[in-house]
Amino acid sequence: MQDELSTAKTQFKMCICLRNCTILELLFSTGIRIGELTSINIEDINMEERTLLIFGKGRKERLLYLSNNDVLNKLIKWIQMREFFEPTTKALFVNKYGNRLSIYSVENIFYKYRDLSKINKTSTPHFLRHTFATLLLDNGADLRAVQEILGHSNISTTQIYTEVSTERKKEVLIKFNPRNSFQL
Structure with missing residues (x-):
């Protein structure tokens, strides 16, 4: 038993x-x-x-x-x-x-x-959605496709994620762009 x-x-x-x-x-x-x-x-x-x-x-x-x-x-x-x-x-x-x-x-x-x-x-469960969308855009996904996947009726709602993505790209370029370390 x-x-x-x-x-x-x-x-x-x-x-x-x-x-x-x-x-x-x-x-x-x-x-x-x-x-x-x-x-x-x-x-x-x-x-x-x-x-x-x-x-x-x-x-x-x-x-x-x-x-x-x-x-x-x-x-x-x-x-x-x-x-x-x-x-x-x-x-x-x-x-x-x-x-x-x-x-x-x-x-x-x-x-x-x-x-x-x-x-x-x-962190909230919505962070998973936000991370998902941001990573799609960071990896080159089309904004319109991300809109459809997320179910946004308005593209401006999806564009919020591009701002985060753009900020991440800025950080990467500041940190890793080899030109930043050259002195001319």
């Missing part, structure tokens, strides 16, 4: 850990809002196409491609383990009672791992 209880606790912890890791991976690798994440249903995922159907602000739909194999594999494993919680909903992410996770639950998950990793105490 004790062994069965211990096994169940271990499996429960593994399921929670996988769920939480998958949540953080999806937030970072797709730039979706936490409200968009909590509204994803199982049928919104197409594994063959590697896509997620996201319902953004105003229920505006957009399709996102899961480009990273590790993220896709975690998602597949989570969907398999999700049954451990005996879901009462079609929600992708459920709590220990099988109900849809709330935005507040996702925030608490983020804060738990933020504190464990000892990163900036002022």
Whole structure:
């Protein structure tokens, strides 16, 4: 009896850990809002196409491609383990009672791992979206494509990230441009 209880606790912890890791991976690798994440249903995922159907602000739909194999594999494993919680909903992410996770639950998950990793105490889940967009632009992504990926209806909202990107480029050029060390 004790062994069965211990096994169940271990499996429960593994399921929670996988769920939480998958949540953080999806937030970072797709730039979706936490409200968009909590509204994803199982049928919104197409594994063959590697896509997620996201319902953004105003229920505006957009399709996102899961480009990273590790993220896709975690998602597949989570969907398999999700049954451990005996879901009462079609929600992708459920709590220990099988109900849809709330935005507040996702925030608490983020804060738990933020504190464990000892990163900036002022970080919020939205920082993952911000970092995602900034890194896309830093790596050469087109502003219009980033707008579509983030689900911004107005390009001026997306342009906020170019200012950060421009600032980062300035820092890099000041620090690493070889011309800065030449005296003529």
